[in-house]
Amino acid sequence: MTLFKTLDDAALQGKRVLVRVDLNVPMKDGKVTDATRIERILPTVREISEKGGRVVLLAHFGRPKGKADPSQSLAPIAPILSEKLGRPVGFAEDCVGPVAEGIVANMTDGDVLLLENTRFHAGEEGNDETFVSQLASLGDVYVNDAFSAAHRAHASTEGLAHHLPSYAGRTMQAELEALEKGLGHPEKPVIAIVGGAKVSTKIDLLQNLVTKVDCLVIGGGMANTFLAAQGKDVGKSLCEHDLAETAKAILAAAATSGCTILLPVDAVVAREFKANAANETVPVDRVPSDAMILDVGPASVGAIAEWIDKSKTLVWNGPLGAFEIEPFDRATMAAARHAAARTDAHQLVSVAGGGDTVAALNQASVSERFSYVSTAGGAFLEWMEGKPLPGVDALKA
Ligand SMILES: Nc1ncnc2c1ncn2[C@@H]1O[C@H](COP(=O)(O)OP(=O)(O)O)[C@@H](O)[C@H]1O
Numbered sequence: 001m002t003l004f005k006t007l008d009d010a011a012l013q014g015k016r017v018l019v020r021v022d023l024n025v026p027m028k029d030g031k032v033t034d035a036t037r038i039e040r041i042l043p044t045v046r047e048i049s050e051k052g053g054r055v056v057l058l059a060h061f062g063r064p065k066g067k068a069d070p071s072q073s074l075a076p077i078a079p080i081l082s083e084k085l086g087r088p089v090g091f092a093e094d095c096v097g098p099v100a101e102g103i104v105a106n107m108t109d110g111d112v113l114l115l116e117n118t119r120f121h122a123g124e125e126g127n128d129e130t131f132v133s134q135l136a137s138l139g140d141v142y143v144n145d146a147f148s149a150a151h152r153a154h155a156s157t158e159g160l161a162h163h164l165p166s167y168a169g170r171t172m173q174a175e176l177e178a179l180e181k182g183l184g185h186p187e188k189p190v191i192a193i194v195g196g197a198k199v200s201t202k203i204d205l206l207q208n209l210v211t212k213v214d215c216l217v218i219g220g221g222m223a224n225t226f227l228a229a230q231g232k233d234v235g236k237s238l239c240e241h242d243l244a245e246t247a248k249a250i251l252a253a254a255a256t257s258g259c260t261i262l263l264p265v266d267a268v269v270a271r272e273f274k275a276n277a278a279n280e281t282v283p284v285d286r287v288p289s290d291a292m293i294l295d296v297g298p299a300s301v302g303a304i305a306e307w308i309d310k311s312k313t314l315v316w317n318g319p320l321g322a323f324e325i326e327p328f329d330r331a332t333m334a335a336a337r338h339a340a341a342r343t344d345a346h347q348l349v350s351v352a353g354g355g356d357t358v359a360a361l362n363q364a365s366v367s368e369r370f371s372y373v374s375t376a377g378g379a380f381l382e383w384m385e386g387k388p389l390p391g392v393d394a395l396k397a
């Protein structure tokens with residue numbers, strides 16, 4: 001049952017089509033290190049362009065907090081998108097105002113234009129009416145193809161749907177269909193792995209997630225916050241100490257609902273955040289106060305693998321360590337390969353998502369072996385919880 005309109009329902013010929021996409025791709029030294037999110041939007045962009053629409057792409061990058069920041073510009077993405085599409089992609093140095101208006105006015109049917117980072121304006125995250133109206137003036141039709149940003153009620157992900165005829169893009173459609181198929185009725189036991197660095201924006205999700213899964217593995221920067229809440233010294237690790245009470249409440253909720261929590265028992269620590277930094281593996285209660293945890297250790301990986309073996313379904317968002325720099329990729333690579341092998345053996349349904357998580361699975365060369373890889377991390381976890389996603393709900397309205 002389709003609850004929203006799709007591109008099948010849209011008249012696109014000659015229309016200015018504002019398309020919200022997620023181009024929040026992993027980057028290192030100004031270079032895109034994983035292009036999955038760019039590749040996933042190609043069907044929607046091609047279809048609109050081929051049907052004679054003028055494709056105006058809206059996206060965010062990073063978290064520039066409402067101010068223009070050249071280090072978080074979308075400009076480097078336009079040539080990559082152009083190469084993958086096989087046609088020119090224009091770029092406008094602002095997403096609203098005279099610059100954007102002038103370039104959009106000169107577009108012809110089938111053209112593709114990328115607008116600068118919507119989060120350079122505070123009105124984006126504030127879902128501010130004036131800003132939404134400025135964006136809406138650039139289009140005749142709105143298409144949301146950014147499932148991975150659908151948990152944000154922002155101007156370009158939610159507000160626009162109330163101003164223009166609105167449709168789901170092909171990726172939005174495909175993500176929702178695939179998640180429903182893979183996780184609509186997950187076979188138990190269900191194991192979830194949550195790691196990564198977005199601790200404050202994802203920790204609240206865990207409160208509910210522990211009531212839905214049989215085992216929750218907490219890794220990455222997220223684990224440090226829990227270890228600190230248990231009174232452990234995590235040294236200079238990425239850690240949000242002010243979330244200690246939230247972490248304790250999640251542990252209590254897990255105990256009540258019978259969810260096993262797997263926190264790291266050992267950790268790989270270093271004093272520098274760089275490739276091949278001198279490092280050692282220590283128990284989590286022996287982290288030197290001048291060091292930081294950059295990966296979970298081998299004993300922790302063993303415990304995770306044992307739980308994966310007991311499980312029928314895996315959901316995973318957030319790497320277990322700083323996988324971009326060797327040797328702190330080991331736990332993430334090992335867990336990814338273990339899950340892939342169980343999936344190959346038809347013992348596990350494995351669903352993973354998130355910009356960096358997808359990059360990590362690609363680095364481990366296992367993406368093709370997982371049951372489904374979503375572009376979404378936080379949005380996918382919220383969908384899994386059954387929480388309303390503002391970006392999807394606005395399309396239904
Ligand atoms: N212990 C750690 N310390 C610092 N950064 C970490 C640690 N573990 C994981 N990370 C970082 O987390 C980032 C990914 O987090 P996040 O954005 O939440 O994931 P996703 O994009 O998959 O949703 C990666 O850049 C990785 O280096």
Ligand SMILES: O=C(OP(=O)(O)O)[C@H](O)COP(=O)(O)O
Pocket residue numbers: 022024062063148149152198201353354355356375376377378379
């Ligand atoms: O990368 C994203 O989410 P993810 O890290 O959960 O995969 C989305 O682009 C949302 O970004 P945000 O978490 O800064 O709102």
